[in-house]
Amino acid sequence: MKNLKYFLIFTFQLFPNYLPGHHSFTAEFTAEKTIIIEGVIKEVWFRNPHVRYLLEVSNENEAEIWDLRGSPVVWLARKGWRRDSIKIGDQISVSGFPGHGEKKLLSIIEVTLSDGSKLIDKAPR
Amino acid sequence: MNIFEKIIINILLFISLTIDINAQDSNFEGSWELSLQDGARTLIGTLEIEKQGSTWEGHLEGGPVEIIIDANEIEIIADSRDVRGFIFNRRLKGKIVNDQMSGSYRQEGAAAQKEKPGTWKAKRDSSVISQSLLPNPQDISGIWTATQELDFRKYTMSLTKKGNDWLKVYLPYYDQPDVRCTSIGLPSLVTYSFPFEILKSNDRYTFLYEYQGKTRRIWMEKDKPSSYMPPSRMGFSKGIWEGDTLVITSNLFEKTIRDFRGELVSENAEIEERYSLSSDGQKLNAIITIKDPENYRRNPTRRRQWVRDKTTEIFPYTCDPDSFYLPMYENDEMQMYIDRSHLRF
Numbered sequence: 001m002k003n004l005k006y007f008l009i010f011t012f013q014l015f016p017n018y019l020p021g022h023h024s025f026t027a028e029f030t031a032e033k034t035i036i037i038e039g040v041i042k043e044v045w046f047r048n049p050h051v052r053y054l055l056e057v058s059n060e061n062e063a064e065i066w067d068l069r070g071s072p073v074v075w076l077a078r079k080g081w082r083r084d085s086i087k088i089g090d091q092i093s094v095s096g097f098p099g100h101g102e103k104k105l106l107s108i109i110e111v112t113l114s115d116g117s118k119l120i121d122k123a124p125r
Numbered sequence: 126m127n128i129f130e131k132i133i134i135n136i137l138l139f140i141s142l143t144i145d146i147n148a149q150d151s152n153f154e155g156s157w158e159l160s161l162q163d164g165a166r167t168l169i170g171t172l173e174i175e176k177q178g179s180t181w182e183g184h185l186e187g188g189p190v191e192i193i194i195d196a197n198e199i200e201i202i203a204d205s206r207d208v209r210g211f212i213f214n215r216r217l218k219g220k221i222v223n224d225q226m227s228g229s230y231r232q233e234g235a236a237a238q239k240e241k242p243g244t245w246k247a248k249r250d251s252s253v254i255s256q257s258l259l260p261n262p263q264d265i266s267g268i269w270t271a272t273q274e275l276d277f278r279k280y281t282m283s284l285t286k287k288g289n290d291w292l293k294v295y296l297p298y299y300d301q302p303d304v305r306c307t308s309i310g311l312p313s314l315v316t317y318s319f320p321f322e323i324l325k326s327n328d329r330y331t332f333l334y335e336y337q338g339k340t341r342r343i344w345m346e347k348d349k350p351s352s353y354m355p356p357s358r359m360g361f362s363k364g365i366w367e368g369d370t371l372v373i374t375s376n377l378f379e380k381t382i383r384d385f386r387g388e389l390v391s392e393n394a395e396i397e398e399r400y401s402l403s404s405d406g407q408k409l410n411a412i413i414t415i416k417d418p419e420n421y422r423r424n425p426t427r428r429r430q431w432v433r434d435k436t437t438e439i440f441p442y443t444c445d446p447d448s449f450y451l452p453m454y455e456n457d458e459m460q461m462y463i464d465r466s467h468l469r470f
């Protein structure tokens with residue numbers, strides 16, 4: 001686990017508000033912490049009701065597959081986040097709320113692409 | 126002053142103090158318009174306070190809140206969910222002075238949408254709904270974009286035994302209709318943070334919701350549906366103008382859920398929506414009330430506000446439930462899901 005590239009972030013002030021959740025995040029994710037993981041995109045589902053990416057995170061001995069969940073397409077499209085914004089094979093860093101327990105599940109807050117550009121799920125005020 | 130006189134005076138003082146405290150306490154009872162300041166946004170809700178024997182009961186927007194009263198001081202703990210669906214509390218502390226309450230509040234618990242400590246106040250609820258106002262239709266047509274104003278997003282509601290029994294077996298996320306691309310219907314569709322468009326015709330308004338690409342007709346002349354109209358998640362909606370407020374009453378529903386928590390909205394529910402424009406015509410406010418005594422001891426209320434935004438487009442919504450079913454398959458949860466089929470609608 002020591003080389004697993006994720007870091008706990010104990011502050012939420014960096015991310016004051018987020019996507020318009022359309023289902024029970026409490027049931028799946030915890031708001032107690034956010035984490036950042038890095039890896040390579042293996043699968044992309046850019047569809048409503050929510051987008052999904054599978055991210056392969058390299059470990060010293062093995063690779064872990066993380067299940068990333070995002071907003072509905074209609075919401076992401078409004079922010080310039082399109083089907084081809086993240087493609088299979090892309091190296092990304094992503095922050096989000098992890099799933100409960102040991103589930104390798106992440107509700108996306110922000111994605112940093114390999115060129116340094118960012119994609120953010122941000123809710124309206 | 127002898128000892129006897131001192132005892133009498135002390136008794137009288139004690140009685141007068143007790144009467145005073147009781148008088149202060151009783152001032153809290155009643156219906157209040159509560160407003161809370163979270164930065165630049167203002168939340169509005171109806172707070173009801175009642176005394177049941179020696180204990181206080183409170184409800185905000187139809188849902189229970191914890192009330193602690195000590196002389197002229199009050200503490201209110203109200204749950205909510207943020208825009209992402211995480212649950213938290215707001216703890217309000219304040220005083221009553223001259224029949225008005227005010228104080229400060231802070232957010233408690235883990236939420237994605239952080240709120241800095243703020244202020245709140247409450248005045249006696251003086252809202253009077255008059256149905257005798259002459260119709261004064263307003264131009265509400267156009268595309269409307271949701272704000273995060275007004276709505277407390279009260280999370281728990283005051284449920285009947287039937288409503289509670291339902292909630293015990295409900296499985297959040299897995300049982301929610303829209304994650305499998307089934308209509309979420311009313312009232313959720315109205316309260317979600319996606320834009321919608323209102324079109325006006327001679328005898329109806331047509332609401333086009335971006336989320337799930339749903340269409341809804343508000344009939345202004347027809348009083349009831351045809352006898353063969355099937356129940357649906359959107360129901361049958363009849364609208365009237367009460368002065369400059371559009372009041373929509375909907376019924377003929379299929380079962381659905383009220384919000385993420387999964388409380389039931391029955392086939393016999395009636396949902397009332399009251400839409401009013403701001404004086405400049407740029408904001409549309411709504412109060413949405415569920416009347417479903419089978420499931421709720423008090424009527425759940427939500428509030429929403431939208432703004433006109435000419436730059437907003439209503440996008441097509443194509444739904445594919447793969448992102449819901451595939452993880453269940455991968456996590457060996459399909460049999461569990463199938464075994465629960467009778468609990469979904």
